[in-house]
Amino acid sequence: MEKQIATSIFESLSSGLRLDVFRLLVKKGPEGMVAGEIAAMLDVPPANLSFHLKALSQAHLVTVEQEGRFQRYRADIPLMLDLIVYLTEECCSGSPAECIEMRIASKGFKATTVPIPTKTTTI
Amino acid sequence: MEKQIATSIFESLSSGLRLDVFRLLVKKGPEGMVAGEIAAMLDVPPANLSFHLKALSQAHLVTVEQEGRFQRYRADIPLMLDLIVYLTEECCSGSPAECIEMRIASKGFKATTVPIPTKTTTI
DNA sequence: TGAATAATACAACAACTATTTAAATAATAT
DNA sequence: ATATTATTTAAATAGTTGTTGTATTATTCA
Numbered sequence: 065m066e067k068q069i070a071t072s073i074f075e076s077l078s079s080g081l082r083l084d085v086f087r088l089l090v091k092k093g094p095e096g097m098v099a100g101e102i103a104a105m106l107d108v109p110p111a112n113l114s115f116h117l118k119a120l121s122q123a124h125l126v127t128v129e130q131e132g133r134f135q136r137y138r139a140d141i142p143l144m145l146d147l148i149v150y151l152t153e154e155c156c157s158g159s160p161a162e163c164i165e166m167r168i169a170s171k172g173f174k175a176t177t178v179p180i181p182t183k184t185t186t187i
Numbered sequence: 188m189e190k191q192i193a194t195s196i197f198e199s200l201s202s203g204l205r206l207d208v209f210r211l212l213v214k215k216g217p218e219g220m221v222a223g224e225i226a227a228m229l230d231v232p233p234a235n236l237s238f239h240l241k242a243l244s245q246a247h248l249v250t251v252e253q254e255g256r257f258q259r260y261r262a263d264i265p266l267m268l269d270l271i272v273y274l275t276e277e278c279c280s281g282s283p284a285e286c287i288e289m290r291i292a293s294k295g296f297k298a299t300t301v302p303i304p305t306k307t308t309t310i
Numbered sequence: 311t312g313a314a315t316a317a318t319a320c321a322a323c324a325a326c327t328a329t330t331t332a333a334a335t336a337a338t339a340t
Numbered sequence: 341a342t343a344t345t346a347t348t349t350a351a352a353t354a355g356t357t358g359t360t361g362t363a364t365t366a367t368t369c370a
Binding site for chain 3: 204232
C-alpha cells in the first residue's frame, strides 16, 4: 500500500460521521446500502451525507454502484484489510516475543485470531 | 472503544508525517525512540516533529517517558489492536462466508492469520 | 410529456491544520 | 555558574475541512 492511499483512508475515517457510515457498511457486507437508507439510519441531511460519501469513495474505502435512481454503497473490505497489514507491518521488528510482552503488560489481554489477506504480520 | 477515541486516532494517522512516525515506532516496539532520533531519521525540523508527536500522544497512540533530557516515545500497540477490532467488528453481520466471498472476489487474496487482542472478529 | 423523487454540485462562511521562525524551558557537562 | 544540548511553546500565516442552503441533474411513474 502506498502512503498517500493510507493517509487518505485515515483522513476519511477521522470524521465521526464518516466512521459511522463506514462501520455501518462493513456490517452490511456485500449487500451494501443506498444513500437514502444511510441518511435515514444516521439522521443526516442528504447534502451533507453526499459530501461525506464522496470523501469515502475518493479514498476508495467505499464503492458506488448505480441502481436505477439509487446509488448503492459498499465498504471495500479487502482494502480495509490491506490497510491493517500496512499499519502493523514489521511490528516489533518481527519479534513476536516483544509484541506479546507488550500486549500482556496492557490490561485486558485475551488472544484470538483473525485471517488477514496478504503478508503474515506477527502482532 | 469509544467513537471519539477512534476518530482522534484516525485523525492522528491522517498526516503522512505522523503515519511515518507511528509506523517507525511500531517497528521499534518496546524499545521506542527519543525525539531527536525520530527527527534525524525522518529529516524533520524538531519544532515540527514536536507538534506532531504531541498530536500522536494526545490521541494516546504513542506514550512518552522522560529519560534525562530526552523524551522517549513508544507506539501503543495494544491500542492499535483495539482500534482494528473496533473497525472490523460485526463485519458482514458475522457471516464469514460473505466476507470470504468478498475477499476472494478481490485481487491478490492469500489468507494468513494474526492474533487480535479482544473479541473474535471474523473477517 | 410533466411531476415527483434521489442524489449530487456549488457558494459562502466559520473553524481547524500544518509549517516556519524565534523564544523559552529544562537537563547535562564543563 | 555557564554553556550546551534536547525538546517544547508561541505567534503568524497559508491552506484545508465541514456545514448549510439552494440549485441542478437524472430517473421513475402517471
